[in-house]
Amino acid sequence: MSALLAKFATVKTQLNYGLLLAIGFSIPVSNALTNILLVLLLASFVVGKEWPLLWSQACDNRIATIALVLFGVVLLGISYSPTSLLESIDMVAKYRELLLLPIFMVFFQQTRSHRQGVSAFVIAMLLTLLCSLLMSFGWESLGKGTADNPFVFKNHITQGILMALAAYFLFTQAWFCQRWRWLGFGAAALASINLLFMTEGRSGYLVFACLLLLLVYQICRLRGFIIFSVAVLCLGGLLLVSSSTVQQQIQGVTQDINDYEAGLRANSNSLRYDFLRNSVWVATEAPIFGHGTGSFAQTYRDYVVHHAQHHHFSDNPHNEYLMIAIQWGGIGLVLWLSLLVYMWRATYQYSGLWRWQAQGLVMAIVVGSLVNSLLLDTTEGHLLAYLAALFFSLPRDVSEKAV
Numbered sequence: 001m002s003a004l005l006a007k008f009a010t011v012k013t014q015l016n017y018g019l020l021l022a023i024g025f026s027i028p029v030s031n032a033l034t035n036i037l038l039v040l041l042l043a044s045f046v047v048g049k050e051w052p053l054l055w056s057q058a059c060d061n062r063i064a065t066i067a068l069v070l071f072g073v074v075l076l077g078i079s080y081s082p083t084s085l086l087e088s089i090d091m092v093a094k095y096r097e098l099l100l101l102p103i104f105m106v107f108f109q110q111t112r113s114h115r116q117g118v119s120a121f122v123i124a125m126l127l128t129l130l131c132s133l134l135m136s137f138g139w140e141s142l143g144k145g146t147a148d149n150p151f152v153f154k155n156h157i158t159q160g161i162l163m164a165l166a167a168y169f170l171f172t173q174a175w176f177c178q179r180w181r182w183l184g185f186g187a188a189a190l191a192s193i194n195l196l197f198m199t200e201g202r203s204g205y206l207v208f209a210c211l212l213l214l215l216v217y218q219i220c221r222l223r224g225f226i227i228f229s230v231a232v233l234c235l236g237g238l239l240l241v242s243s244s245t246v247q248q249q250i251q252g253v254t255q256d257i258n259d260y261e262a263g264l265r266a267n268s269n270s271l272r273y274d275f276l277r278n279s280v281w282v283a284t285e286a287p288i289f290g291h292g293t294g295s296f297a298q299t300y301r302d303y304v305v306h307h308a309q310h311h312h313f314s315d316n317p318h319n320e321y322l323m324i325a326i327q328w329g330g331i332g333l334v335l336w337l338s339l340l341v342y343m344w345r346a347t348y349q350y351s352g353l354w355r356w357q358a359q360g361l362v363m364a365i366v367v368g369s370l371v372n373s374l375l376l377d378t379t380e381g382h383l384l385a386y387l388a389a390l391f392f393s394l395p396r397d398v399s400e401k402a403v
Helices: 002-026 031-047 051-060 062-080 085-094 097-111 114-136 156-176 181-198 202-242 244-261 268-284 296-307 320-349 352-371 378-392
Strands: none
Touching: 002 031, 002 097, 002 114, 002 378, 031 097, 031 378, 062 085, 062 097, 062 320, 097 378, 114 156, 114 181, 114 378, 156 181, 156 202, 156 352, 156 378, 181 202, 202 352, 268 296, 268 320, 296 320, 320 352, 320 378, 352 378
């Protein structure tokens, strides 16, 4: 009997191992496939009676604890939300990543598939890169975009953020692995070129720029970082003075906002500016507890109707910090910021490649959340939960060989 139970446990672990890797690959590729795999993983969680492990994870891992507490705040926010119960529950479902994060941690600790999980995500992005390159040569049927903007499985904004993170992972992997160094550098370079020169998506540009600065700091430390930053600023100033294209881009953004303020026309730059400005005022109306779960669209609309000059409505401020602050106030925002801080602090428990990549993930979340509601967005939210669980479910002082 004991041998049979041991065999069953082995089979279950192998099944969970395969599901985890499949999820890591599917997140950048297909929401439908990801949802199916998540249902199977959660079924394994329930059938395998892993609830005690989830409680243990919440007690032992502060990141898991904060994620669960924030999810609890999301649930409590239903009780005072001005919107319908159905809309509130829909918002709870969109923030399910806060619950998935500690559940993923349980499975990663059981299967020890941390390094393979990173590889699954990178392989999916290499497939995305290959299809995107082929699309740029005319094979437009391979993806959703065009030859001029070849995004494949996701929209150009999501692909840009994911490609920036993949390029960083490839470069750091190549830096630490001599055997595949030049192949890794080549793949990272292609991913960077695809992001910067072939596809649109300014969110990806911003995340990539910040990851590049982080990489320079990780390689050269503070002195090299300062030298590099000064060089970039000088180069930027030179481009600003000498390049008419750069000047036109900057003038275009400024003109967009000025035209919008004058009531001439609406555009993407001015609308984002308007969403952020109005959202700040909406957040200040309920600074402690917020307006409740699922309340953003209604409270934003009410504010715009009664106080704003331009009546453009939105159900998303394109900023995760404001999205949380409006719905769950200072309490929710402090929990979200605490989650980010503890994730960054946890990276110092590791060494070498694992520390660098974990820091890159946190940087991508911090910066990406400034220009998008990452938890609200399905692909970005699932990837956040998956990679955060992957990197931060290891014991303290883990060695590279343990990974």
